[in-house]
Amino acid sequence: MQRDKFFKEIENVYHPNEKLIKTHCSYCGMQCGMNLRVNTSTNKIIGVEPRYDWPVTVGKMCPKGVTAYQQTNHDDRLLKPLIRDDASLKGTTKGFREASWDEAYDLIAKKFTELQENYGKDSLSVFSGVSMTNEKCYLTGKFARVALGTKYIDYNGRFCMSSAAGGFLRSLGVDRGSTLPWTDIHETDCLFIAGSNTAECHPTSIFRLWNVQERGGYIIVVDPRETPIARRADVHLDIRPGTDLALANGILHLLIENGFTDEQFVNNHTNGFEETRELVKEFTPEYTSEITGVDPEKIIRAAEIYGKAPNAVVMFARGIEQQHKGVDNVSAYTNMALVTGKIGRPKSGVATFTGQGNGQGGREHGQKSDLLPGYRKITNPEHVREVCQFWGISEDEMPKAGVSAYELFELMAKKEIRGLYLLCSNPAVSAPNLNFVRETLKNLDFMVCADFYLSESAEFADVILPSVTWSEDEGTTTNLEGRIIKINKAQEPVGESKPDWQMQVELAERLGRGKYFSHLKTARDVADEFRAASKGGYADYYGATWEKIEKQDGVFWPCKDENDEGTPHMFLDKKFYHPDGKAKICALPYRKSAEEPDETYPLRMTNGRVVYHYLSGNQTRRIPFLRDMCPEPFIEVHPQTAEKYKISHEEEVRLYTRRGEAFYKVKITEAIRPDTVFVPYHFGHEKSINLLTIAALDPMSRMPEFKVCAAQIEKLDREKV
Amino acid sequence: MKKRLYIELENCIGCRSCLAACTQCGGHEERNRNYVYDVNPLVSRQTMPLMCLHCVNPACARSCPAQAIQIHETGAVLSALVEKCIGCQNCTIACPYGIPKFDEEQNLMYKCDLCIDRTKDGIPPMCASVCPSNTLQWLTEEEIEQKQKQYNMSNGKWVTSQPYLEGETNVKVNLPGILQGITKLY
Numbered sequence: 004m005q006r007d008k009f010f011k012e013i014e015n016v017y018h019p020n021e022k023l024i025k026t027h028c029s030y031c032g033m034q035c036g037m038n039l040r041v042n043t044s045t046n047k048i049i050g051v052e053p054r055y056d057w058p059v060t061v062g063k064m065c066p067k068g069v070t071a072y073q074q075t076n077h078d079d080r081l082l083k084p085l086i087r088d089d090a091s092l093k094g095t096t097k098g099f100r101e102a103s104w105d106e107a108y109d110l111i112a113k114k115f116t117e118l119q120e121n122y123g124k125d126s127l128s129v130f131s132g133v134s135m136t137n138e139k140c141y142l143t144g145k146f147a148r149v150a151l152g153t154k155y156i157d158y159n160g161r162f163c164m165s166s167a168a169g170g171f172l173r174s175l176g177v178d179r180g181s182t183l184p185w186t187d188i189h190e191t192d193c194l195f196i197a198g199s200n201t202a203e204c205h206p207t208s209i210f211r212l213w214n215v216q217e218r219g220g221y222i223i224v225v226d227p228r229e230t231p232i233a234r235r236a237d238v239h240l241d242i243r244p245g246t247d248l249a250l251a252n253g254i255l256h257l258l259i260e261n262g263f264t265d266e267q268f269v270n271n272h273t274n275g276f277e278e279t280r281e282l283v284k285e286f287t288p289e290y291t292s293e294i295t296g297v298d299p300e301k302i303i304r305a306a307e308i309y310g311k312a313p314n315a316v317v318m319f320a321r322g323i324e325q326q327h328k329g330v331d332n333v334s335a336y337t338n339m340a341l342v343t344g345k346i347g348r349p350k351s352g353v354a355t356f357t358g359q360g361n362g363q364g365g366r367e368h369g370q371k372s373d374l375l376p377g378y379r380k381i382t383n384p385e386h387v388r389e390v391c392q393f394w395g396i397s398e399d400e401m402p403k404a405g406v407s408a409y410e411l412f413e414l415m416a417k418k419e420i421r422g423l424y425l426l427c428s429n430p431a432v433s434a435p436n437l438n439f440v441r442e443t444l445k446n447l448d449f450m451v452c453a454d455f456y457l458s459e460s461a462e463f464a465d466v467i468l469p470s471v472t473w474s475e476d477e478g479t480t481t482n483l484e485g486r487i488i489k490i491n492k493a494q495e496p497v498g499e500s501k502p503d504w505q506m507q508v509e510l511a512e513r514l515g516r517g518k519y520f521s522h523l524k525t526a527r528d529v530a531d532e533f534r535a536a537s538k539g540g541y542a543d544y545y546g547a548t549w550e551k552i553e554k555q556d557g558v559f560w561p562c563k564d565e566n567d568e569g570t571p572h573m574f575l576d577k578k579f580y581h582p583d584g585k586a587k588i589c590a591l592p593y594r595k596s597a598e599e600p601d602e603t604y605p606l607r608m609t610n611g612r613v614v615y616h617y618l619s620g621n622q623t624r625r626i627p628f629l630r631d632m633c634p635e636p637f638i639e640v641h642p643q644t645a646e647k648y649k650i651s652h653e654e655e656v657r658l659y660t661r662r663g664e665a666f667y668k669v670k671i672t673e674a675i676r677p678d679t680v681f682v683p684y685h686f687g688h689e690k691s692i693n694l695l696t697i698a699a700l701d702p703m704s705r706m707p708e709f710k711v712c713a714a715q716i717e718k719l720d721r722e723k724v
Numbered sequence: 725m726k727k728r729l730y731i732e733l734e735n736c737i738g739c740r741s742c743l744a745a746c747t748q749c750g751g752h753e754e755r756n757r758n759y760v761y762d763v764n765p766l767v768s769r770q771t772m773p774l775m776c777l778h779c780v781n782p783a784c785a786r787s788c789p790a791q792a793i794q795i796h797e798t799g800a801v802l803s804a805l806v807e808k809c810i811g812c813q814n815c816t817i818a819c820p821y822g823i824p825k826f827d828e829e830q831n832l833m834y835k836c837d838l839c840i841d842r843t844k845d846g847i848p849p850m851c852a853s854v855c856p857s858n859t860l861q862w863l864t865e866e867e868i869e870q871k872q873k874q875y876n877m878s879n880g881k882w883v884t885s886q887p888y889l890e891g892e893t894n895v896k897v898n899l900p901g902i903l904q905g906i907t908k909l910y
Contacts, residue, residue, distance in 0.1 A: 014847060016750070016847055050748055064854045064856070068854075192909050192910065202738075206741065206857070216903055217902075219908045219909040231771075234769055234770065311910055312910070313910070614740075628743075632740060652766070672765065
């Protein structure tokens with residue numbers, strides 16, 4: 004299926020006493036195919052071999068992928084449950100003692116029960132993540148609602164994909180991250196890429212990007228930095244961070260003015276055109292340039308290239324989404340495709356680069372505060388009825404909608420939430436406004452953390468449960484295309500570690516809720532229940548059996564039954580998922596960033612990834628090759644700005660905002676706007692850039708505005724240091 | 725069918741996946757044997773890999789007083805034979821690109837052998853297998869010929885490999901600038 008010109012028949016190399024296990028990478032939404040090399044005498048993972056026959060990535064891997072296997076048998080793995088009796092040591096690695104699973108479970112059950120008896124069901128919370136299988140994500144939602152009976156569950160997708168989800172739902176009526184398969188990307192004529200450092204964050208997309216240019220097509224990049232893709236782009240729109248909405252409106256205005264509207268498409272398949280046309284009139288190239296800092300000529304050129312393209316794909320990522328107007332940014336860039344009718348056909352469409360491995364699937368099946376399996380809404384009584392019936396609980400047992408990830412911390416600070424079950428996430432690094440978040444974690448009455456390493460967040464826990472890496476369990480994930488794929492087990496769990504689903508089943512039993520969980524004995528059992536639970540929702544996975552995934556090289560949802568081969572291209576029938584079948588072109592007035600620069604904080608601070616690290620760095624900072632390549636964060640500064648502050652390359656400076664400060668070495672580069680500074684976010688403790696970021700939330704997605712706030716640099720007095 | 729390593733320098737994104745993969749072929753003692761350079765880091769993010777080009781008449785082998793550097797029948801210039809290498813580092817000095825690395829502890833040179841256990845059977849080396857940007861490719865002679873035609877500029881300013889490199893090499897290189905000659909679709 005979808006084998007293209009990059010696909011070559013290549014045999015794998017088998018070394019003596021080794022077998023290869025086909026699987027995918029543990030990290031980003033690309034979910035690159037890989038083979039894990041397993042020693043057949045020790046049954047341990049010892050290396051990696053390319054998976055040439057995976058149609059999306061044809062053997063390619065980034066340095067994280069190549070070294071991903073080193074996580075499994077790493078010296079830092081947690082091998083036994085850990086308990087800390089002295090709560091005064093919270094926030095440090097000290098005071099933990101090894102315990103049996105029984106003792107750990109007993110303690111958790113006792114503490115959780117006490118808290119709920121004293122302070123109500125909702126005094127407990129679950130904070131989860133999406134770097135794990137669909138099956139685990141599904142069960143975590145059920146665990147919170149059925150085993151714990153709390154409404155307070157949310158997940159780290161709020162820091163990642165929630166704005167893309169909100170924007171797609173509003174514009175298209177459905178949230179599938181890409182409307183087309185990745186095997187179309189290199190065949191399009193124009194890629195318009197906003198807020199994605201693709202070369203570092205999704206490197207295995209690059210050969211397809213470059214091929215667009217090799218064929219004579221165009222790449223337009225919107226980014227405050229001259230990233231590797233911006234360097235090679237036909238047009239680089241070097242935007243001021245936080246002004247995407249103005250740029251998207253400005254380009255839409257030019258598309259409409261210059262006759263690139265597909266009137267038939269707009270009339271038959273969309274709503275909202277007239278209103279939007281009126282609104283964007285104001286966004287002339289000059290006015291847009293004033294707000295965005297991009298030369299008007301470049302804006303005109305970009306609109307012309309996108310408008311003239313026979314086929315084009317609009318792509319974006321966290322750069323535009325992690326703003327307090329992230330949802331508006333997504334809808335505004337999606338407008339470009341809707342007005343020109345470049346969607347709902349092969350080689351044209353809209354796509355977001357999903358950040359986490361299962362960022363797509365993990366947000367669909369009930370870990371989000373207001374969602375239930377199959378993308379059902381907990382605020383929709385019909386949906387609640389369906390799920391209650393499936394789970395065998397009464398409707399009044401189903402908790403109501405809770406609050407978003409960051410708001411959980413606010414409720415912890417108010418003591419409305421007193422207990423936390425944290426898994427698959429490291430918010431002590433990844434949440435914004437960390438001084439506040441770390442303080443709330445410290446003051447919790449009781450905290451459990453399931454992880455396979457002792458993360459910065461685990462340092463706040465009373466009990467740590469050792470979970471497994473992706474290679475020691477099986478299940479499915481959904482990659483950035485919307486393709487459901489199979490993660491295979493390559494070795495037995497190290498030490499006494501267990502998969503998260505198993506911990507949740509066993510804990511549910513301790514909490515007297517075994518009858519809803521005890522039938523789940525294997526990952527396959529969870530998978531079968533999960534598929535059935537999604538049936539009838541619009542993210543319908545029912546027909547995506549493990550066998551079909553193997554046979555077809557993945558299955559694109561929706562996939563409703565055994566005869567359904569899935570849906571690689573969305574909207575080929577031009578039917579969008581709103582009740583009237585039409586997409587919505589959105590009229591979106593420009594809003595400024597929550598915190599604009601001023602005299603005291605004159606710089607715009609943004610952040611992002613480097614190619615060597617993944618998210619909070621809890622995994623990648625432990626891998627020798629990746630750590631050696633990027634051992635510590637830095638601050639990127641334009642030479643003009645460096646001159647102004649009299650700071651030089653490699654000099655340590657203090658960077659501070661209204662919320663916090665950190666010390667970084669300066670990296671001088673012309674490849675950034677002079678009014679902007681950049682720091683990578685993968686680092687913990689006093690090096691976390693999130694000590695400085697602002698928790699201004701998007702009104703719809705509740706996404707914090709990670710990507711822009713006002714900051715200042717202080718040159719350090721060397722005499723005093 | 726004979727295949728060669730082909731390098732398109734313009735494509736490099738500096739991810740250094742080739743370095744990570746170099747340790748993974750099973751025969752490299754998990755030490756990488758190639759380089760990736762930041763071309764001018766204070767100015768731009770341009771990077772380029774520096775790989776052994778497997779010269780047809782390799783200076784490293786010629787300079788070796790102990791005949792420790794063998795040339796495989798595929799043309800791959802192999803790493804020093806452990807039993808012959810005397811650790812004099814002549815090869816590193818002789819190589820126009822500084823490719824051979826030196827292990828101080830073992831007093832031994834080591835270099836890219838083009839993953840000979842893979843490439844002798846036509847399987848791409850690890851670096852070209854994983855390269856996400858197609859900077860490193862494993863191509864047939866015909867595919868390389870086509871590349872050469874495609875990217876030869878009429879003004880003769882820019883060609884593949886020769887005559888800009890030191891001598892004839894088994895690995896073919898496209899210098900930066902491949903997008904200059906491309907006709908746009910519209």
